[in-house]
Amino acid sequence: MSNPLIDMEKPDVIFCIGTNMTECHPVAATRLKKAIAQGAKLIVADPRRIGLAELSDLYLPLRVGSDVALLLGMAHVIAREGLIDRDFIESRTTDSDAFLEHLVEFTPRWAEEISGVPAKDIETAAIWYGESGKAAIYYTLGITEHICGVDNVQSLCNLALMTGNIGREGTGINPMRGQNNIQGAGDSGALPNNYPGFQPVIDPANQAKFKELYGREIDLDKGITKVTALDLCGEEIRAMLIDGENTLLSDPDRVHCEHALRSLDHLVVIDIFLTDTAELADVVLPATAFGETDGVCSNTERRVQRLRAAVPPPGQAKPDWWIVCQLAQRLGFTGFDFGEPKEVFNELCSVSPIYAGLDWERIDKSEYQWPVPDKNHPGTPRLHEGEFVNGRGIFSIVRYRDPAETISDEFPVWLTTGRRLQSYHTRTQTGRAQGIDYLLSEEALEVNPVDVEDWGLRDGGWCELSSVRGSVKVKVKSTNRSPRGTVFASFSFSDVPVNILTGSGYDPITETAELKVCPVRVDPANDSRLET
Amino acid sequence: MNLPLPKQAATITLDGEEVAFTEGETIYEISERHRKQIPTLCYDPRLEAFGGCRLCVVELEGARNPVASCTTKATPGMVVRTATEDIEKHRKTLLEMVTSENRELDVDSLRGYASQELTRLVNRYEARTGRFIGAASGTTNTDDKNPFIFRDYDFCISCYRCVRVCAEQEGDYAISVMNRGFHTQITTEFNGALRDSACTFCGQCVQTCPTGALADKKAMRAVEMPGEIEKTRTICPYCGVGCSIDLLTKEDRIVGIHPAMDGPANEGALCVKGQFAFDFVHHPDRLTTPLVRGEDGELHEASWDAALYRAAEGFRRAGDTHGRHSIYGVASGRAPSEAAYLMQKFIRVGFGTNYIDNCSRA
Numbered sequence: 001m002s003n004p005l006i007d008m009e010k011p012d013v014i015f016c017i018g019t020n021m022t023e024c025h026p027v028a029a030t031r032l033k034k035a036i037a038q039g040a041k042l043i044v045a046d047p048r049r050i051g052l053a054e055l056s057d058l059y060l061p062l063r064v065g066s067d068v069a070l071l072l073g074m075a076h077v078i079a080r081e082g083l084i085d086r087d088f089i090e091s092r093t094t095d096s097d098a099f100l101e102h103l104v105e106f107t108p109r110w111a112e113e114i115s116g117v118p119a120k121d122i123e124t125a126a127i128w129y130g131e132s133g134k135a136a137i138y139y140t141l142g143i144t145e146h147i148c149g150v151d152n153v154q155s156l157c158n159l160a161l162m163t164g165n166i167g168r169e170g171t172g173i174n175p176m177r178g179q180n181n182i183q184g185a186g187d188s189g190a191l192p193n194n195y196p197g198f199q200p201v202i203d204p205a206n207q208a209k210f211k212e213l214y215g216r217e218i219d220l221d222k223g224i225t226k227v228t229a230l231d232l233c234g235e236e237i238r239a240m241l242i243d244g245e246n247t248l249l250s251d252p253d254r255v256h257c258e259h260a261l262r263s264l265d266h267l268v269v270i271d272i273f274l275t276d277t278a279e280l281a282d283v284v285l286p287a288t289a290f291g292e293t294d295g296v297c298s299n300t301e302r303r304v305q306r307l308r309a310a311v312p313p314p315g316q317a318k319p320d321w322w323i324v325c326q327l328a329q330r331l332g333f334t335g336f337d338f339g340e341p342k343e344v345f346n347e348l349c350s351v352s353p354i355y356a357g358l359d360w361e362r363i364d365k366s367e368y369q370w371p372v373p374d375k376n377h378p379g380t381p382r383l384h385e386g387e388f389v390n391g392r393g394i395f396s397i398v399r400y401r402d403p404a405e406t407i408s409d410e411f412p413v414w415l416t417t418g419r420r421l422q423s424y425h426t427r428t429q430t431g432r433a434q435g436i437d438y439l440l441s442e443e444a445l446e447v448n449p450v451d452v453e454d455w456g457l458r459d460g461g462w463c464e465l466s467s468v469r470g471s472v473k474v475k476v477k478s479t480n481r482s483p484r485g486t487v488f489a490s491f492s493f494s495d496v497p498v499n500i501l502t503g504s505g506y507d508p509i510t511e512t513a514e515l516k517v518c519p520v521r522v523d524p525a526n527d528s529r530l531e532t
Numbered sequence: 533m534n535l536p537l538p539k540q541a542a543t544i545t546l547d548g549e550e551v552a553f554t555e556g557e558t559i560y561e562i563s564e565r566h567r568k569q570i571p572t573l574c575y576d577p578r579l580e581a582f583g584g585c586r587l588c589v590v591e592l593e594g595a596r597n598p599v600a601s602c603t604t605k606a607t608p609g610m611v612v613r614t615a616t617e618d619i620e621k622h623r624k625t626l627l628e629m630v631t632s633e634n635r636e637l638d639v640d641s642l643r644g645y646a647s648q649e650l651t652r653l654v655n656r657y658e659a660r661t662g663r664f665i666g667a668a669s670g671t672t673n674t675d676d677k678n679p680f681i682f683r684d685y686d687f688c689i690s691c692y693r694c695v696r697v698c699a700e701q702e703g704d705y706a707i708s709v710m711n712r713g714f715h716t717q718i719t720t721e722f723n724g725a726l727r728d729s730a731c732t733f734c735g736q737c738v739q740t741c742p743t744g745a746l747a748d749k750k751a752m753r754a755v756e757m758p759g760e761i762e763k764t765r766t767i768c769p770y771c772g773v774g775c776s777i778d779l780l781t782k783e784d785r786i787v788g789i790h791p792a793m794d795g796p797a798n799e800g801a802l803c804v805k806g807q808f809a810f811d812f813v814h815h816p817d818r819l820t821t822p823l824v825r826g827e828d829g830e831l832h833e834a835s836w837d838a839a840l841y842r843a844a845e846g847f848r849r850a851g852d853t854h855g856r857h858s859i860y861g862v863a864s865g866r867a868p869s870e871a872a873y874l875m876q877k878f879i880r881v882g883f884g885t886n887y888i889d890n891c892s893r894a
Binding site: 005022024025026027028029030033034036037055176177178179180181182183184185186187188189190191192193195196201210214215216217218219221222223224225226227229236237238239240241242243244245247250265266268270271272273274278279281282283284285286287289290291292293294295296297298299300301303305306307308309310311312314315316317318319320321324325326327328330331333334335336338341344345347348366367421422424428429430431432433434435436438439510511512513 | 677678679680700701702703727732733734749750762764765766767768769770771772773774775776779781784785786795796797798801802803804805806808809810811812813814815817818819820821822823824825831836839840841842843844846847848849850851853854857858859860861862863864865866867868869870871872873874875876877878880881882884885886887888889890891892893
């Protein structure tokens with residue numbers, strides 16, 4: 001997030017797109033609700049009539065995968081109505097002329113044809129966002145999990161840049177991170193293109209620095225992403241070490257994924273449960289869990305916080321850092337003789353410019369948001385105040401592209417996937433917490449009531465959901481949350497592995513999977529054994 | 533930027549001492565800063581002041597009656613006395629009346645974060661006199677079978693903190709007040725189960741309840757467990773918001789969660805997962821020993837030594853046979869940063885490649 005969580009209480013206009021925040025980041029949503037109670041206007045763009053949509057002043061029900069069209073249409077109106085911030089554009093950005101010229105053809109009428117959102121609502125959204133002195137954008141995987149995920153993000157950046165809604169209180173471009181330490185995993189350098197602290201691996205200065213620090217030559221090229229690595233399993237890739245990820249259920253195209261992992265010569269999984277993924281491993285190493293591990297994590301607002309152990313782990317489970325060190329030492333690698341997590345974190349701080357002002361003691365009270373470049377620095381709750389890291393904000397010329405697969409006679413329905421309030425990811429944790437089943441015990445496909453009728457389904461009955469990759473059986477839930485022609489399922493339940501269906505394509509830059517769009521067919525399943 | 537203009541600090545006289553305040557501050561807030569320990573029951577600093585319990589009344593010179601300090605904003609020159617003999621006597625009588633309606637006074641602290649507030653005040657004011665023995669108000673709801681929130685309204689004192697936190701803090705408006713006076717009852721729309729209401733089971737009503745009338749059912753399972761309750765500050769293991777929590781432990785078990793009121797990301801708020809989905813940690817499915825695949829194709833328990841040997845050998849063999857680009861690492865978005873840092877170091881130092889990623893792409 002460019003801005004701190006507390007800023008969520010301060011905008012005049014809130015634009016949420018591709019985020020089911022009341023379910024996926026409920027505590028952040030409480031802050032938005034406070035802003036709304038104080039008079040802020042809420043615009044929600046989402047294919048589904050989610051909880052946030054019910055709270056909104058303006059709901060934009062866009063067709064899955066049409067975000068770029070909607071956002072281009074909004075940018076067009078902002079430019080046409082003269083709502084751009086000329087001072088900001090002149091002093092802080094570059095390439096605005098080409099961008100403003102590019103916008104001319106993308107009228108709200110054009111955007112309506114692609115997105116299905118009425119042109120007059122696109123106009124209203126644009127005018128509210130453009131007129132506001134303090135407008136903030138919030139998004140999640142509904143923006144990034146598309147073949148055009150980067151285009152989507154850049155389209156949002158364009159809106160913020162053209163209106164100057166960045167670098168100030170109550171503004172910004174704010175992705176909500178989905179996992180407790182997904183931010184920290186990136187901060188720590190577990191990326192094929194960056195060393196710790198987002199230092200690009202292709203920068204010769206960084207290469208020299210890490211050659212010195214790590215005492216060996218390192219590839220001068222970027223590594224491959226996990227997505228590519230899975231494609232190459234059994235060919236280039238022969239051995240994999242996976243720490244705490246249930247790849248088999250969380251990644252798209254389960255059949256492909258299982259085949260990939262099975263074709264490895266050697267798979268080692270570190271986890272706290274024997275997940276579907278761990279079941280495929282040659283060696284499974286038991287890790288300590290939440291409440292048993294001392295360490296550090298970073299949240300979605302870049303706040304670096306301490307994790308503390310309160311109870312001993314079961315049996316012989318060990319902390320992940322210890323396990324990796326032991327493995328490294330047995331392979332004769334040097335630089336892995338750590339005695340406690342504090343030493344590991346302090347080494348991370350010493351090699352990462354964004355953590356340079358931090359150490360184990362200084363983060364004790366959760367006071368710092370990175371970057372913290374030195375020990376006298378108070379941290380950076382708000383990014384881009386005064387100037388951008390790279391100098392000037394760059395407008396991107398973005399065009400709309402169809403999703404990798406679009407609906408057809410054979411697969412006439414859009415499936416979109418996501419999470420639910422009461423379950424988390426693949427339920428390895430929430431599925432084992434007593435009581436959660438009382439609230440949510442099984443998966444159900446959310447279908448518009450009219451479609452339930454038209455497709456010969458029954459609320460509470462079973463259907464067969466098929467894509468070009470496979471099919472799953474799932475119960476039907478009739479609900480107006482789904483618009484006509486679009487259905488929704490979460491990927492939480494292993495008995496309804498919707499990732500058998502998904503995996504139509506990937507963003508060419510980030511290789512993030514298009515998990516939010518998948519053409520499917522929905523047929524009634526009359527198998528009486530499945531009736532309940 | 534509109535910076536406030538510097539001006540002569542406004543003051544009031546608080547128990548004979550002249551103290552400064554900022555515009556908008558209430559007498560209660562000023563008194564808190566000066567550690568006056570004014571008793572309250574309906575007060576939660578995160579909520580709009582309510583002025584319902586009347587325990588926080590103070591003497592204000594010039595006012596005919598004592599005023600509720602939580603709802604009275606300070607104005608320059610006010611003369612306030614927070615604990616005169618009359619005020620303290622009034623507070624004791626109020627507490628005697630409040631407690632007369634409750635089934636019992638001593639509730640286990642596992643019921644919730646604020647559950648000891650009434651008990652503490654009753655002890656402080658020595659109000660266990662039984663002067664007003666009479667009918668009990670509030671009826672415990674035993675029909676609601678939800679596994680998280682015990683609706684033990686026998687202990688309810690109608691402070692409305694639960695209703696207010698649900699509305700003001702959560703924006704859920706799941707619970708409301710039915711009837712008036714002695715027959716006041718906290719309820720849901722249509723007086724049904726919480727599951728059938730707008731309730732999201734965030735547990736905020738439980739944690740703000742000053743009497744334990746709303747109680748954490750999961751934590752209460754540990755009431756009979758031996759051992760003292762200890763608290764450990766950490767971060768919730770679910771989404772990326774990073775809510776601060778206090779783990780409640782007895783011996784070697786996590787028995788409950790309290791939201792950290794001073795947590796920077798959440799300021800006391802939590803959701804159903806952070807509040808109640810903690811016990812996976814002690815689930816019997818936890819891996820307790822390394823596993824190694826045997827010649828029979830099955831995973832078998834192994835010693836750390838044997839498992840690490842096997843794990844290391846596999847990587848060594850892959851590297852020797854297929855080159856260093858045959859090995860790939862996937863770091864966790866759930867484990868601490870130390871794990872991710874060492875995973876990337878393992879690949880970069882060990883094999884000299886950038887064949888490392890985390891699970892953020894799917």
